[in-house]
Amino acid sequence: MNNSSSIDLTTGTAVPLRGNNIDTDRIIPARYLKAVTFDGLGDHVFEDDRASMPNHPFSNSSYCQASILLANQNFGSGSSREHAPQALKRWGIHICIAESFSDIFRGNSLSIGLPCFTAVHSDVEFLMGCVEESPRTLLTVSVSDLTLNISERSISLAMPAAMSAALLKGQWDATGILIDRFEQVRATGFSLPYMKGF
Amino acid sequence: MAKNLLEKVWDAHTVRTLPTGQTQLFIGLHLVHEVTSPQAFDMLRTRDMTVAFPERTYATVDHIVPTLNQARPLVDELAEQMMVALERNCAQYNIPFSDLNTDTQGIVHVIGPELGLTQPGMTIACGDSHTSTHGAFGAVAFGIGTSQVRDVLASQCLAIDPLKVRRVIVNGALGLGVYAKDVVLEIIARLGVTGGVGYAYEYAGSAVDSMTMDERMTICNMSIEGGARVGYVNPDATTFEHLKGRPFAPSGAALDRALEWWSSMASDSDASYDDEVMLDGTTIEPKVTWGINPSQSVDIGGRIPKPADVVDAERDSLAEAVEFMGLKAGSLIRGTAINVAFIGSCTNSRLSDLREAAKVVHGHKVADSVRALVVPGSKSVRLAAEREGLDQVFMDAGFEWRGAGCSMCLAMNPDRLEGREICASSSNRNFKGRQGSPTGRTLLMSPAMVAAAAITGAVTDVREILTQT
Numbered sequence: 001m002n003n004s005s006s007i008d009l010t011t012g013t014a015v016p017l018r019g020n021n022i023d024t025d026r027i028i029p030a031r032y033l034k035a036v037t038f039d040g041l042g043d044h045v046f047e048d049d050r051a052s053m054p055n056h057p058f059s060n061s062s063y064c065q066a067s068i069l070l071a072n073q074n075f076g077s078g079s080s081r082e083h084a085p086q087a088l089k090r091w092g093i094h095i096c097i098a099e100s101f102s103d104i105f106r107g108n109s110l111s112i113g114l115p116c117f118t119a120v121h122s123d124v125e126f127l128m129g130c131v132e133e134s135p136r137t138l139l140t141v142s143v144s145d146l147t148l149n150i151s152e153r154s155i156s157l158a159m160p161a162a163m164s165a166a167l168l169k170g171q172w173d174a175t176g177i178l179i180d181r182f183e184q185v186r187a188t189g190f191s192l193p194y195m196k197g198f
Numbered sequence: 199m200a201k202n203l204l205e206k207v208w209d210a211h212t213v214r215t216l217p218t219g220q221t222q223l224f225i226g227l228h229l230v231h232e233v234t235s236p237q238a239f240d241m242l243r244t245r246d247m248t249v250a251f252p253e254r255t256y257a258t259v260d261h262i263v264p265t266l267n268q269a270r271p272l273v274d275e276l277a278e279q280m281m282v283a284l285e286r287n288c289a290q291y292n293i294p295f296s297d298l299n300t301d302t303q304g305i306v307h308v309i310g311p312e313l314g315l316t317q318p319g320m321t322i323a324c325g326d327s328h329t330s331t332h333g334a335f336g337a338v339a340f341g342i343g344t345s346q347v348r349d350v351l352a353s354q355c356l357a358i359d360p361l362k363v364r365r366v367i368v369n370g371a372l373g374l375g376v377y378a379k380d381v382v383l384e385i386i387a388r389l390g391v392t393g394g395v396g397y398a399y400e401y402a403g404s405a406v407d408s409m410t411m412d413e414r415m416t417i418c419n420m421s422i423e424g425g426a427r428v429g430y431v432n433p434d435a436t437t438f439e440h441l442k443g444r445p446f447a448p449s450g451a452a453l454d455r456a457l458e459w460w461s462s463m464a465s466d467s468d469a470s471y472d473d474e475v476m477l478d479g480t481t482i483e484p485k486v487t488w489g490i491n492p493s494q495s496v497d498i499g500g501r502i503p504k505p506a507d508v509v510d511a512e513r514d515s516l517a518e519a520v521e522f523m524g525l526k527a528g529s530l531i532r533g534t535a536i537n538v539a540f541i542g543s544c545t546n547s548r549l550s551d552l553r554e555a556a557k558v559v560h561g562h563k564v565a566d567s568v569r570a571l572v573v574p575g576s577k578s579v580r581l582a583a584e585r586e587g588l589d590q591v592f593m594d595a596g597f598e599w600r601g602a603g604c605s606m607c608l609a610m611n612p613d614r615l616e617g618r619e620i621c622a623s624s625s626n627r628n629f630k631g632r633q634g635s636p637t638g639r640t641l642l643m644s645p646a647m648v649a650a651a652a653i654t655g656a657v658t659d660v661r662e663i664l665t666q667t
Contacts, residue, residue: 021490023491034610082345104342166218177222
């Protein structure tokens with residue numbers, strides 16, 4: 001059983017979000033976690049930052065069609081709320097590229113089919129500069145080649161091998177493969193002394 | 199071959215290597231709360247799946263719980279909706295649930311250890327980043343998102359990449375007025391908020407060895423603030439003593455067998471690590487954060503850094519933090535006036551935290567300018583504190599004594615900052631807007647330091663109060 005499809009090539013415009021340590025409370029404030037679905041989260045992405053920063057890129061109409069997010073270091077730090085990548089995805093982001101990510105954010109993003117690539121500082125700066133100057137610049141990102149093509153230039157991206165494999169094989173929604181060999185799960189579980197009360 | 203605890207637990211719980219190269223890891227205990235689970239249960243229903251191991255799953259309600267009026271239906275309709283969803287999901291899938299009507303309800307990271315659900319050598323997952331707390335018992339505990347909650351409900355497994363292990367050694371006795379919170383703030387200040395990315399932190403050294411379980415939980419709790427998804431302490435006599443007699447802990451002959459297995463899961467003395475850092479506990483001072491991430495802290499006698507004090511790469515973050523906080527670069531943190539004092543959260547809401555704070559508060563009054571509240575981590579903590587008369591100490595001083603929950607750590611209930619209020623808080627995150635007001639400000643510190651700030655109305659060195667005769 002498989003609930004996810006292969007993800008490889010994406011082409012789109014990008015939104016540059018400058019700053020390190022942009023945490024998940026900023027991506028989606030906790031008051032929007034008070035819901036039993038993820039519906040409508042896209043409307044509230046970066047809500048408080050947008051209110052306090054008139055020039056926030058997510059409020060800039062030049063970037064309203066962007067599908068690629070460019071960020072700096074430690075993007076998505078803090079809370080494990082999947083609501084953060086859900087809000088980004090529902091806003092329209094299909095790819096995240098940053099200098100680095102928090103472990104939990106990157107895992108959550110993978111599990112909803114939102115690839116997170118890292119790129120070196122100078123390349124992120126270059127990309128941000130390009131799209132700040134020309135917001136309509138098209139970027140093409142490849143999971144299989146771990147590259148980003150912009151105009152005539154190709155930039156190297158990185159991602160843990162297991163994550164790119166999960167995206168390419170369409171196994172980023174892991175539930176199917178995790179229950180696939182349930183007897184093996186039971187065998188491992190019941191080999192643990194605490195499972196039988198010691 | 200010698201192994202560390204993470205390697206041993208990982209090996210014992212590995213089901214197989216998945217086609218992607220990730221490990222399929224069996225999860226021994228899945229803790230569930232109302233915020234990150236409703237969508238996961240809905241996905242199960244949509245896919246016509248069930249909960250694989252309801253007996254290895256345990257639920258409580260904490261994030262949205264009002265700490266004053268808990269009458270049902272809850273005043274907040276959205277909160278009520280979440281409560282109903284969890285009740286329905288637990289009933290449908292036979293998941294044990296410490297709901298508001300039980301004496302065992304509380305913050306998920308307080309009640310797991312309290313009930314003896316959290317045990318050494320176990321893998322634990324919960325849809326909450328502070329799941330690292332449970333590592334204090336020598337468990338390997340992961341904070342996960344909602345889709346992974348779905349994975350664990352359906353399969354009792356996670357698809358996950360292995361972690362490297364950094365040993366963080368803290369030696370020496372802590373001084374008067376210096377607590378586990380100060381130790382972990384110091385670790386995060388040294389290693390940074392990204393230092394732990396890709397790592398589990400193993401906390402060791404004589405300072406950690408001599409800590410109580412409550413103190414070890416405080417340290418492991420904030421591992422994630424340093425970027426480490428997992429933090430743990432090797433189980434020892436302190437751990438075992440703490441577990442004895444708890445409702446879900448083994449007893450009698452089973453306890454003897456458990457002790458043998460638990461001991462065997464600790465890191466071997468000649469185990470190797472991917473990295474090792476050492477701190478001198480005797481030099482750690484009471485600490486206070488001044489910025490918008492938990493690494494931005496100084497000693498109580500210290501000054502908020504100036505741009506010239508930090509490396510180029512941190513200059514923008516410093517400027518952003520100082521501006522948001524409305525503080526002055528180069529000024530002393532001590533004496534910063536506060537509006538609110540909050541003692542609570544999964545970091546510092548256990549009985550020993552309340553005792554330490556009560557020692558400071560005893561015989562004093564909360565400053566007129568300060569709104570102060572104590573939110574015990576669980577109903578058990580609240581009841582135990584009341585048996586000792588701690589509630590009276592706090593209330594006599596002018597603190598509000600509340601019901602158990604996450605409360606003002608993240609303000610998903612009615613407890614929140616207003617406008618630009620500045621809060622001395624025993625919680626774990628000082629992110630912009632974290633405590634419910636987009637422009638509200640948080641100063642993280644130990645519960646005793648929060649108590650000192652509450653009675654003086656400003657950031658104060660708690661040692662001045664502790665040494666008063």
